[in-house]
Amino acid sequence: xxxxxxxxxxxxxxxxxxxxxxxxxxxxxxxxxxxxxxxxxxxxxxxxxxxxxxxxxxxxxxxxxxxxxxxxxxxxxxxxxxxxxxxxxxxxxxxxxxxxxxxxxxxxxxxxxxxxxxxxxxxxxxxxxxxxxxxxxxxxxxxxxxxxxxxxxxxxxxxxxxxxxxxxxxxxxxxxxxxxxxxxxxxxxxxxxxxxxxxxxxxxxxxxxxxxxxxxxxxxxxxxxxxxxxxxxxxxxxxxxxxxxxxxxxxxxxxxxxxxxxxxxxxxxxxxxxxxxxxxxxxxxxxxxxxxxxxxxxxxxxxxxxxxxxxxxxxxxxxxxxxxxxxxxxxxxxxxxxxxxxxxxxxxxxxxxxxxxxxxxxxxxxxxxxxxxxxxxxxxxxxxxxxxxxxxxxxxxxxxxxxxxxxxxxxxxxxxxxxxxxxxxxxxxxxxxxxxxxxxxxxxxxxxxxxxxxxxxxxxxxxxxxxxxxxxxxxxxxxxxxx
Amino acid sequence: xxxxxxxxxxxxxxxxxxxxxxxxxxxxxxxxxxxxxxxxxxxxxxxxxxxxxxxxxxxxxxxxxxxxxxxxxxxxxxxxxxxxxxxxxxxxxxxxxxxxxxxxxxxxxxxxxxxxxxxxxxxxxxxxxxxxxxxxxxxxxxxxxxxxxxxxxxxxxxxxxxxxxxxxxxxxxxxxxxxxxxxxxxxxxxxxxxxxxxxxxxxxxxxxxxxxxxxxxxxxxxxxxxxxxxxxxxxxxxxxxxxxxxxxxxxxxxxxxxxxxxxxxxxxxxxxxxxxxxxxxxxxxxxxxxxxxxxxxxxxxxxxxxxxxxxxxxxxxxxxxxxxxxxxxxxxxxxxxxxxxxxxxxxxxxxxxxxxxxxxxxxxxxxxxxxxxxxxxxxxxxxxxxxxxxxxxxxxxxxxxxxxxxxxxxxxxxxx
Numbered sequence: 057x058x059x060x061x062x063x064x065x066x067x068x069x070x071x072x073x074x075x076x077x078x079x080x081x082x083x084x085x086x087x088x089x090x091x092x093x094x095x096x097x098x099x100x101x102x103x104x105x106x107x108x109x110x111x112x113x114x115x116x117x118x119x120x121x122x123x124x125x126x127x128x129x130x131x132x133x134x135x136x137x138x139x140x141x142x143x144x145x146x147x148x149x150x151x152x153x154x155x156x157x158x159x160x161x162x163x164x165x166x167x168x169x170x171x172x173x174x175x176x177x178x179x180x181x182x183x184x185x186x187x188x189x190x191x192x193x194x195x196x197x198x199x200x201x202x203x204x205x206x207x208x209x210x211x212x213x214x215x216x217x218x219x220x221x222x223x224x225x226x227x228x229x230x231x232x233x234x235x236x237x238x239x240x241x242x243x244x245x246x247x248x249x250x251x252x253x254x255x256x257x258x259x260x261x262x263x264x265x266x267x268x269x270x271x272x273x274x275x276x277x278x279x280x281x282x283x284x285x286x287x288x289x290x291x292x293x294x295x296x297x298x299x300x301x302x303x304x305x306x307x308x309x310x311x312x313x314x315x316x317x318x319x320x321x322x323x324x325x326x327x328x329x330x331x332x333x334x335x336x337x338x339x340x341x342x343x344x345x346x347x348x349x350x351x352x353x354x355x356x357x358x359x360x361x362x363x364x365x366x367x368x369x370x371x372x373x374x375x376x377x378x379x380x381x382x383x384x385x386x387x388x389x390x391x392x393x394x395x396x397x398x399x400x401x402x403x404x405x406x407x408x409x410x411x412x413x414x415x416x417x418x419x420x421x422x423x424x425x426x427x428x429x430x431x432x433x434x435x436x437x438x439x440x441x442x443x444x445x446x447x448x449x450x451x452x453x454x455x456x457x458x459x460x461x462x463x464x465x466x467x468x469x470x471x472x473x474x475x476x477x478x479x480x481x482x483x484x485x486x487x488x489x490x491x492x493x494x495x496x497x498x499x500x501x502x503x504x505x506x507x508x509x510x511x512x513x514x515x516x517x518x519x520x521x522x523x524x525x526x527x528x529x530x531x532x533x534x535x536x537x538x539x
Numbered sequence: 540x541x542x543x544x545x546x547x548x549x550x551x552x553x554x555x556x557x558x559x560x561x562x563x564x565x566x567x568x569x570x571x572x573x574x575x576x577x578x579x580x581x582x583x584x585x586x587x588x589x590x591x592x593x594x595x596x597x598x599x600x601x602x603x604x605x606x607x608x609x610x611x612x613x614x615x616x617x618x619x620x621x622x623x624x625x626x627x628x629x630x631x632x633x634x635x636x637x638x639x640x641x642x643x644x645x646x647x648x649x650x651x652x653x654x655x656x657x658x659x660x661x662x663x664x665x666x667x668x669x670x671x672x673x674x675x676x677x678x679x680x681x682x683x684x685x686x687x688x689x690x691x692x693x694x695x696x697x698x699x700x701x702x703x704x705x706x707x708x709x710x711x712x713x714x715x716x717x718x719x720x721x722x723x724x725x726x727x728x729x730x731x732x733x734x735x736x737x738x739x740x741x742x743x744x745x746x747x748x749x750x751x752x753x754x755x756x757x758x759x760x761x762x763x764x765x766x767x768x769x770x771x772x773x774x775x776x777x778x779x780x781x782x783x784x785x786x787x788x789x790x791x792x793x794x795x796x797x798x799x800x801x802x803x804x805x806x807x808x809x810x811x812x813x814x815x816x817x818x819x820x821x822x823x824x825x826x827x828x829x830x831x832x833x834x835x836x837x838x839x840x841x842x843x844x845x846x847x848x849x850x851x852x853x854x855x856x857x858x859x860x861x862x863x864x865x866x867x868x869x870x871x872x873x874x875x876x877x878x879x880x881x882x883x884x885x886x887x888x889x890x891x892x893x894x895x896x897x898x899x900x901x902x903x904x905x906x907x908x909x910x911x912x913x914x915x916x917x918x919x920x921x922x923x924x925x926x927x928x929x930x931x932x933x934x935x936x937x938x939x940x941x942x943x944x945x946x947x948x949x950x951x952x953x954x955x
Contacts, residue, residue: 133564143927146940157564200569203650204643204939213566260929266634270939271643273930330578330645331637515929 080431080455080471081362081388082192082220086128087167089492089534093481094437095451097380099368100303101439102295104490104536105169108185108228111307111368112241113295115181115230118171125168126492126534132194133529134158134470138522144507146270148258149202152522158470159195159213183228185243189309190222190361196467199256205271206328206346211278216467216520217254222247222314222361224289236297243291249314249359253281253394255424255468260515261327262417263343272327272344279422281355281396283318287311289361305368311361313390317354320398324349324418339407339414349418351403360391376441381434388428388458396422424468425511425518428458437479444485449494451479463509466520472503481532492534500526575649576607578640581663583699585691590825591807592686593798593852594670600691601636601666605645607652607659610706620706624660624713624953626946627692631720631745631935632673632791636666642938648946657950661707663700665692667721671791675746676718676725677799677875683807684852685799692716692725693733715949717741719934720902721795727877727885727909734884739952741891741945743934744898746796747909749876756904760796760872763900765862767793779860783840792900793856794840800872803839803853806831838865878912885913889955891920891948893941895932902934920948 085091088106091098098106102114105124135157140150169185176182195217201209225248230241257277261268289311296304328346335341342349368382401419408414437451455475459465481494503524511518581602589598613620630638644662651657667673674685676692701709708714716737718726723745730737751759765774767789773779785794808828813821833839833855841853857869873879890913894906913919922944926932934941 142930143925145924146927146937151567151569156567159566160563197567200571202643202646203571204646207571207646265933266641266935269642269936270930273936329637330640510928 080475081386081391081428081458082190082218082469083362083364083386084128084165084188084191086126086130086165086530086532087187088124088126089481089483089490089494089532090439090447090449092128092496092532093449093451093479093492093494094380094439095435095453095477095479096433097368097370097382097435097437097451097453099293099307099366099380099382100295100305100370101378101380102305105171105183105185106167107241108169108183108226108243108291109167109187109189111293111295111305112228112230112243112291113239113293113305115171115183115228115241116179116232116239117236117295118173118181120538121173122169122171122536122538124490124534124536125166126532128165128167128530128532130163130165130193131161131529132158132163132470133527134194135525136196136198136467136520136522138198138520140508140521142273142508147202148274149199149205149276151198151200156196156198158467159197161193161195163191163193165191180229180231183230185226185228187224187226188221189224189311190220192218192220192469194218194467194470195254198467199276201276201325202271206325208328208346209325209348211256211276211325212254212280214254215256215278217252218468219250219252220359221250222311222359226291238294238296240294241292245289245291245311247287247289247311247314247361248284249287249316250284251281251316251318251357251359253396253424253468255279255422257422257516259417261343262413263340267327267329267340267344272329275327276325278323278325279396280321280323281318281357282320283316283355283357285314285316285359287314287361293366301372303370305366307366307368308363310363313361314359315356316359317356320353320355320396322351322353322418337407339411342407342414349404349408351401351418353398353401353419355396355398357394357396359394362387362390377438379436379438381436383435384433385430386433386458387430389430391426391428391458393426394424396424398422423512423514425464426459426469427461427464429460431456431458447483447485449479449481449483453477453479455498462505463511463519465503465505465524466518470524470526471500472524472526473501475500475526488538490534490536490538492532492536494532496530496532498528498530500528574608575653576605576645577611578645579604579606581700581703585695585699586823588687588691588695591683591809593684594668595686603636603640603664604700604704605640605648605662605664606704607648607661609652609659610661614706621659622706622708624658624715624949625697625700625707626660626662626715626717626949627665627696628662629665629676629692629716629718629722629725630667630673631718631722632667632788632795633669634667634719634722635669636664638666639664639938639942642935642942644942647939647942651943651946657946658953660946660950660953661704663696665696665722668795671785671795671798673721673795674799675721675796677728681805682799682802684802684804684854688725688799689728689732692729693736697736711736712738712955713953715739715741715952717945717949718745719743719938720745723747723906724877728875728880730888731877731880731884735887737888738955739889739891739949740885741893741948743893743938743941744895744902744906745934746900746902746905747877748905748912749872751901751904752908752911756907757901759901759905759908760857761864763789763792764858764864767858768860768862773860774862776860780838780840780856781842783856789900794854796872797840797854797856798852800875801833801855801857801868803832803841803855804830805833833868835867838868877909881912883916885917888917889920889948889952890917891922891945893922893924893934893944895924895926895934895937897926897931897933899933
């Protein structure tokens with residue numbers, strides 16, 4: 057008993073301070089109660105339906121059929137105090153020097169799985185599961201048209217928004233190769249990607265002096281892109297039981313890029329001079345009369361999904377206590393940008409449509425530079441079977457941010473650095489049912505982005521200066537039915 | 540029992556985390572003023588001032604005045620508004636009566652008044668001439684083609700505004716003037732010619748020292764003379780002044796100045812007759828009785844300006860066809876150089892100057908020279924500003940931002 061108490065204490069301390077690394081970006085690891093409560097350190101345990109996500113090889117050692125589901129409710133509680141000024145001096149319409157919160161929203165991420173031991177090909181275990189390997193959702197209201205620019209129009213609230221969901225529908229196959237020693241698993245994924253990406257772009261006013269004088273020097277453009285696409289991927293892994301106490305595991309996840317296609321809504325908020333000298337219907341009038349120019353277009357972009365490789369070990373101290381340590385490396389460098397190509401525009405009217413000057417201004421592709429870097433992830437967790445009805449879990453992790461270029465940091469992906477997470481939860485065992493609850497707090501370091509940059513010299517700012525805070529709360533509920 | 544208390548503790552702790560992580564922190568939003576001042580049309584005919592001004596047959600003067608809400612609301616309710624100060628702003632070359640409003644003046648004033656940054660004030664926006672460069676807000680009875688701006692800006696214009704807007708405080712302590720470019724020159728000129736009439740001046744770069752300092756800050760307008768000829772391909776041409784074109788900005792700049800400082804007609808005697816036309820409206824016909832002219836024709840431009848019958852105003856350029864100062868005419872300009880007009884007229888006037896190295900036409904250097912001259916006698920508040928990538932800091936480009944400082948300067952001066 058002393059050893060158990062000592063181990064729990066040690067684990068708790070280690071969980072709170074250990075500098076584990078975990079992939080950040082738009083990966084999500086909120087699948088299953090036990091795994092999540094253990095900080096994601098589950099590859100070398102993988103003994104329930106969530107093994108489809110953490111390590112498909114774990115299915116081979118599951119001795120019963122299972123039906124399970126979990127629901128993660130994520131609440132990013134981010135903050136930005138912008139310092140977004142032209143030349144560091146001139147106001148832009150961004151809500152500078154005050155605390156801005158991301159739009160309030162509880163984001164849900166469901167997952168579910170089914171394991172069946174079927175008498176096919178000997179000891180092969182099959183499973184079907186659905187989960188979200190990638191999910192990111194944040195939306196910001198950070199800008200308003202300066203009164204002197206145009207007091208009559210207003211922008212939507214979701215000016216900067218990333219709503220990225222990739223759902224995986226996975227068929228998992230796992231088999232033991234050395235009885236009770238080694239298993240290998242393979243999961244084939246069909247990936248469904250959904251993307252809503254809103255961006256606020258401030259374009260140089262193409263009009264000549266004095267019609268491009270401040271505050272009319274930039275023309276705001278709200279770009280709303282809503283699309284979807286399909287792709288394939290696979291997961292694989294092995295699980296080695298070295299002895300009665302120690303397990304080793306290794307995994308790989310290799311998803312293919314998804315081509316997202318959809319429709320874009322483009323709105324330009326034109327300058328409103330109190331007294332435009334141009335006649336109605338002219339190009340000059342269009343750029344000085346404060347109208348809203350709106351059109352729709354088809355778009356296509358490539359969503360790069362990173363491959364990742366993981367390693368894990370689990371040590372069973374006793375029948376009650378298991379401790380696990382995982383590491384993962386994610387190749388985020390494949391995510392270089394989001395390049396939106398537009399075609400088949402419709403809805404422009406009048407001089408906005410007929411003038412080459414206007415069309416050149418309004419119709420343009422959009423490139424969102426990201427240039428992410430590969431990132432690591434280490435997780436540590438413990439599970440303690442308190443009695444027949446209750447299992448307690450705790451864990452911790454640190455996620456390394458793939459966003460390491462201040463010149464490309466924007467509110468679209470608020471991943472400010474190495475993130476510490478503290479996880480805790482429990483599972484109630486009631487007959488064949490396991491009911492789980494996990495609460496997670498993810499602390500991200502404060503980040504200051506210093507100045508506006510235009511990395512690719514396209515005349516558009518590629519970052520968003522300001523002071524960032526990026527804490528996140530998460531609650532996860534689950535059930536698992538064994539039969 | 541202890542076991543269940545522990546479980547309950549953990550459940551409550553986790554629930555507390557859940558609740559704290561889910562509270563709504565509100566939506567970010569801008570603070571737009573819900574109401575504010577309005578722009579009042581105050582067009583007027585100043586007959587005597589513009590009787591022979593070229594291209595202004597009907598002596599019209601188009602002007603707009605910003606009236607703050609604190610004055611509008613009582614008037615609409617039939618009450619007498621609280622008296623407010625007056626600020627006069629002069630537009631630069633090519634800027635009309637809407638110039639300042641098209642750079643955000645109304646909204647800036649509304650926001651600053653609403654936030655308490657400035658006190659409510661009326662702001663009269665005076666136009667510059669679109670065709671000839673505005674005559675630099677200079678002119679008197681010897682220079683009728685430009686109009687009698689010396690009589691107007693610090694005199695009859697104020698009389699008109701105080702009669703039209705009775706809620707203005709008719710006191711020099713509650714009156715300011717400002718301008719951009721030629722308007723900056725005009726503001727200082729009006730303050731110097733009307734000592735004690737203005738409590739404060741705010742300007743951005745302009746032609747404020749015609750001949751510079753001859754040193755680090757150059758030679759003022761003299762350095763522009765070759766450019767004015769070069770842009771028309773006339774430098775060194777024997778017949779340069781008979782071919783002088785008025786279509787370029789720099790040509791406008793010098794034509795406006797020449798009409799104000801070196802017009803061909805130096806004294807005009809005129810007469811008027813009233814005529815009733817067939818529609819029943821009265822017209823005033825102007826006839827020139829006699830005129831005196833500059834007899835030296837070396838730099839005379841006599842084939843470009845025509846303002847209708849009997850109004851053929853010609854002018855002399857201050858430089859010769861080699862782009863060098865032509866002393867006979869240039870000395871006339873120098874008589875109107877601010878430093879030569881200044882003795883002690885600006886005592887007690889609070890002065891603010893916004894200046895940028897990107898200002899056109901050597902304005903930065905001229906402004907620096909003028910600041911140096913002023914500082915020999917008066918304190919001058921200076922804001923040197925720069926632009927950002929791709930947007931040079933000319934006075935017009937950043938006027939929207941400078942107006943904040945200008946209004947604040949006047950407001951604080953009115954409080955003194």
